[in-house]
Amino acid sequence: MLQAAVEQAFNAVVITTADLQGDGPHITYCNPAFCQLTGYSAAELQGRSPRLLQGPLTDQRVLQRLRDSLHQGTFFLGSTFNYRKDGSAYLVEWNISPVRDAQGQIQAFVSVQQDITARVEAQQRQALLARALHATRDAVLIADHQAHILFVNQAFEHLTGYASAEVLGCTPQFLQSGQHPPAFYTQLREALARGDSYQATFTNRHKRGHLYHAAQTITPLKDDTGTVQHYVCVSKDVTELVTRTQELRQQAHHDALTGLLNRYAGEKQLQRCQQAAQTDGVGYALILADIDEFKQINDRWGHEAGDQVLLRCAQLLSTAVRSGDAVVRWGGEEFLIVLPGCPLDAAHSLAEHMRTTLAAQEDATVGQVTMSLGVAAWQAPEDSAELLRRTDQALYHAKGQGRNQVAVAR
Numbered sequence: 332m333l334q335a336a337v338e339q340a341f342n343a344v345v346i347t348t349a350d351l352q353g354d355g356p357h358i359t360y361c362n363p364a365f366c367q368l369t370g371y372s373a374a375e376l377q378g379r380s381p382r383l384l385q386g387p388l389t390d391q392r393v394l395q396r397l398r399d400s401l402h403q404g405t406f407f408l409g410s411t412f413n414y415r416k417d418g419s420a421y422l423v424e425w426n427i428s429p430v431r432d433a434q435g436q437i438q439a440f441v442s443v444q445q446d447i448t449a450r451v452e453a454q455q456r457q458a459l460l461a462r463a464l465h466a467t468r469d470a471v472l473i474a475d476h477q478a479h480i481l482f483v484n485q486a487f488e489h490l491t492g493y494a495s496a497e498v499l500g501c502t503p504q505f506l507q508s509g510q511h512p513p514a515f516y517t518q519l520r521e522a523l524a525r526g527d528s529y530q531a532t533f534t535n536r537h538k539r540g541h542l543y544h545a546a547q548t549i550t551p552l553k554d555d556t557g558t559v560q561h562y563v564c565v566s567k568d569v570t571e572l573v574t575r576t577q578e579l580r581q582q583a584h585h586d587a588l589t590g591l592l593n594r595y596a597g598e599k600q601l602q603r604c605q606q607a608a609q610t611d612g613v614g615y616a617l618i619l620a621d622i623d624e625f626k627q628i629n630d631r632w633g634h635e636a637g638d639q640v641l642l643r644c645a646q647l648l649s650t651a652v653r654s655g656d657a658v659v660r661w662g663g664e665e666f667l668i669v670l671p672g673c674p675l676d677a678a679h680s681l682a683e684h685m686r687t688t689l690a691a692q693e694d695a696t697v698g699q700v701t702m703s704l705g706v707a708a709w710q711a712p713e714d715s716a717e718l719l720r721r722t723d724q725a726l727y728h729a730k731g732q733g734r735n736q737v738a739v740a741r
């Protein structure tokens with residue numbers, strides 16, 4: 332049974348003499364697995380020194396350790412390159428045990444060997460992949476099918492502020508910033524459930540609390556049966572780009588001095604209201620507010636004082652309106668207030684409130700400032716240009732009647 336077991340063992344087994352003088356131990360037995368490993372037949376190996384397997388890549392330091400073990404009669408475990416009969420190299424991991432007789436004398440050495448070339452190559456490939464993932468500038472996250480994080484690279488640690496050890500086993504939820512509506516994550520989940528990859532710019536929260544923007548691609552990884560087992564997420568930091576775009580958008584739509592919508596954005600808003608009025612019959616009202624004698628303020632107190640008055644008026648108008656309304660810097664000292672769904676009377680009251688609030692305030696530098704306001708509400712089938720013309724007419728009227736007045740176009 333023992334013989335059959337050794338003969339049929341998966342691992343290569345070789346037994347040598349215990350002779351450490353002269354040529355050293357020589358082979359007295361090898362099993363078929365050893366013959367298969369080395370390419371030699373048992374007859375070719377019989378009586379030969381195992382040295383015939385060594386070659387240029389064989390590690391001499393490992394061999395020295397082996398010789399020391401043999402001399403001391405201790406267990407040896409090591410790995411190095413050996414050579415087959417055809418000259419090809421393989422990486423062997425082998426151990427050697429001394430076989431002692433009843434008196435404790437070493438009679439032989441038995442060695443069990445295994446070709447670990449493929450395993451080591453696979454480990455090296457894996458190490459290379461990990462090194463490559465760590466070296467890449469994009470953040471990489473790998474999660475299991477339940478979104479538990481299995482791996483993050485150094486770029487991820489850098490981008491998010493979290494160390495790998497802190498996040499392994501967690502789901503990436505801790506990155507959520509609260510900036511995306513629930514529908515954003517629903518879309519993400521649905522795409523992944525379909526097995527599709529999902530690409531979007533995420534606004535996430537850094538460990539230190541600030542937000543960052545990342546262009547992310549999340550890809551499901553399927554096994555041979557088509558079942559999603561993992562997800563890989565690659566993120567590129569686009570914070571600078573997004574911030575710059577937001578700044579440009581702000582500049583394109585807002586007035587630099589007051590922060591109000593600029594004329595371009597105001598015209599867009601007018602178009603939207605006009606569209607709604609024509610399609611749904613939902614009306615809108617306009618107020619044109621113009622600071623009285625503003626030229627004199629500038630002339631008397633200087634341009635900077637004039638700017639401060641403009642800022643104060645802008646703030647007053649902004650606080651007076653509701654969230655869906657738009658306050659626009661329409662011209663130098665002229666403001667357009669667009670009021671979707673607002674009837675004429677309500678717009679009139681609002682204008683009156685704006686006028687009295689401003690008139691009641693005393694500016695530290697320039698004293699009392701007033702404004703004149705024109706009000707009009709959309710009447711079918713006029714277009715926005717016509718409504719604007721009627722509002723302007725009302726403002727002209729208010730100015731003509733002595734300023735600090737509200738005039739309504741009926």
Ligand SMILES: Nc1nc2c(ncn2[C@@H]2O[C@H](COP(=O)(O)OP(=O)(O)OP(=O)(O)O)[C@@H](O)[C@H]2O)c(=O)[nH]1
Pocket residue numbers: 588621622623624625626627629633634635636637638641662663664730734
């Ligand atoms: N300080 C300052 N002044 C501005 C700005 N934009 C326009 N203005 C000035 O606003 C003044 C507007 O003067 P006018 O159009 O004559 O009107 P007004 O003096 O307010 O007279 P009424 O409208 O008839 O009451 C001009 O002197 C412009 O130079 C600005 O951004 N800052």
